[in-house]
Amino acid sequence: MPIYIDADKCVGCKLCLSACPYGAIDMVEGKAVFNDNCTQCGACISSCKFGAIIAEITRKENVDTSQYKGVWVLAETHDGRLADVTLELVSEGRKLADELGVELAMVLAGWQVEPLAQIAAHYGADKVYLVEHETLEHYRTDPFTSVIAALINQYKPEIVLIGATVMGRDLASRIAARIGAGLTADCTGLAIDPETRLLMQTRPAFGGNVMATIVCRHARPQMATVRPRVMKKAEPDLSRTAEIIRSHVDLKEQAIAAKILEIIREEGRDELDVQEAEIIVSGGRGLRKAENFALIRELAEVLGAAVGASRATVDAGWIPAYHQVGQTGKTVQPKLYIACGISGAVQHLAGMGSSDCIVAINNDPDAPIFGVAHYGIVGDLFEVVPALTKALKKELGLE
Numbered sequence: 001m002p003i004y005i006d007a008d009k010c011v012g013c014k015l016c017l018s019a020c021p022y023g024a025i026d027m028v029e030g031k032a033v034f035n036d037n038c039t040q041c042g043a044c045i046s047s048c049k050f051g052a053i054i055a056e057i058t059r060k061e062n063v064d065t066s067q068y069k070g071v072w073v074l075a076e077t078h079d080g081r082l083a084d085v086t087l088e089l090v091s092e093g094r095k096l097a098d099e100l101g102v103e104l105a106m107v108l109a110g111w112q113v114e115p116l117a118q119i120a121a122h123y124g125a126d127k128v129y130l131v132e133h134e135t136l137e138h139y140r141t142d143p144f145t146s147v148i149a150a151l152i153n154q155y156k157p158e159i160v161l162i163g164a165t166v167m168g169r170d171l172a173s174r175i176a177a178r179i180g181a182g183l184t185a186d187c188t189g190l191a192i193d194p195e196t197r198l199l200m201q202t203r204p205a206f207g208g209n210v211m212a213t214i215v216c217r218h219a220r221p222q223m224a225t226v227r228p229r230v231m232k233k234a235e236p237d238l239s240r241t242a243e244i245i246r247s248h249v250d251l252k253e254q255a256i257a258a259k260i261l262e263i264i265r266e267e268g269r270d271e272l273d274v275q276e277a278e279i280i281v282s283g284g285r286g287l288r289k290a291e292n293f294a295l296i297r298e299l300a301e302v303l304g305a306a307v308g309a310s311r312a313t314v315d316a317g318w319i320p321a322y323h324q325v326g327q328t329g330k331t332v333q334p335k336l337y338i339a340c341g342i343s344g345a346v347q348h349l350a351g352m353g354s355s356d357c358i359v360a361i362n363n364d365p366d367a368p369i370f371g372v373a374h375y376g377i378v379g380d381l382f383e384v385v386p387a388l389t390k391a392l393k394k395e396l397g398l399e
């Protein structure tokens with residue numbers, strides 16, 4: 001979104017100076033002028049009462065869609081490794097690119113991340129756009145947006161995918177606004193319409209009761225965030241390699257408003273994550289109080305499982321939000337999901353309904369969870385769960 005100051009309209013009131021978070025406006029001969037710190041964020045536009053700061057927004061119907069080609073995945077990295085969702089999207093992106101007969105590329109922005117580029121190749125990427133700079137060591141919205149928006153404007157991919165994670169949701173919306181593209185958030189299905197070659201982006205709507213398929217006809221690229229664990233990771237092919245295209249950027253730390261002072265790991269985050277686990281034992285409101293999650297943790301420990309939770313228990317403050325499974329929590333696909341005292345509301349099922357094997361423990365025989373469970377135990381969880389833990393301990397020789 002290019003922004004400029006109309007000098008004829010500027011009255012030199014200086015209101016825009018305090019609206020700019022980057023100190024990017026100077027007064028020159030009584031008129032406001034952008035300096036090199038300007039990131040085109042647009043924060044100054046509404047501060048000008050005289051209409052002197054103008055944003056040039058590209059009208060969607062003027063976009064020449066034929067200029068856009070290729071499928072891109074934006075990489076998310078943590079502690080020197082690619083996030084699982086990135087590899088899931090590279091795998092899925094490969095299928096979309098093959099259907100369109102175009103290249104698949106991953107954008108890897110960070111600091112000292114080059115060794116990760118060839119991992120994307122193993123999962124299907126033909127190219128990796130690599131941007132390394134010290135300011136990109138940890139994710140921050142502004143520099144990542146500037147770097148990736150510039151790459152998109154330069155190379156013009158037709159599809160851009162990123163994980164619907166905290167980072168992906170933040171970054172995708174900022175990029176889409178910056179480049180004037182459409183964005184479908186939280187997709188659970190992607191396909192190519194063979195007639196129009198448009199990306200069909202499917203996501204749950206109205207509390208998961210409707211699956212809506214969205215197409216973006218006029219704007220480019222077609223952008224989507226995709227939930228982790230809904231796309232399957234391909235088997236890696238270690239013989240594949242990708243072409244690396246380096247992009248040099250001139251980022252200045254002083255021009256970035258957000259500073260990372262310290263990274264504090266959340267307590268308990270060393271526990272097995274529900275999205276990584278093959279077995280999950282989840283607790284619901286049937287547990288009655290926070291302390292009773294001890295029953296769930298004990299069973300989980302015996303099974304080497306992660307601890308999951310319904311939103312009711314998270315809202316009650318019994319367990320941190322990163323354990324939440326469901327529509328507004330995490331999507332999981334373990335081999336075994338044990339739901340204890342969970343009713344099976346549609347929003348919970350949206351996050352775990354595709355687990356390979358679901359076991360439900362509930363004292364209400366009519367609870368909806370039994371509608372999706374492969375095995376159901378109608379009974380009091382305060383009797384069933386400890387009995388199960390005890391039996392498993394014995395069976396596994398842990399007593």
Ligand SMILES: Cc1cc2nc3c(=O)[nH]c(=O)nc-3n(C[C@H](O)[C@H](O)[C@H](O)COP(=O)(O)OP(=O)(O)OC[C@H]3O[C@@H](n4cnc5c(N)ncnc54)[C@H](O)[C@@H]3O)c2cc1C
Binds near residue numbers: 285287309325340341
């Ligand atoms: C927009 C939106 C998004 C949402 N997102 C999510 C989400 O991501 N995840 C999610 O989980 N929910 C979500 N919800 C909330 C959801 O609708 C339900 O309210 C929630 O899942 C209920 O949690 P629960 O099953 O633990 O509690 P309840 O529905 O109260 O069920 C408790 C169950 O425990 C059983 N029970 C009670 N005592 C015992 C006992 N002694 N032994 C055995 N069983 C017992 C009861 O029979 C009951 O079935 C969302 C709701 C909305 C509106």
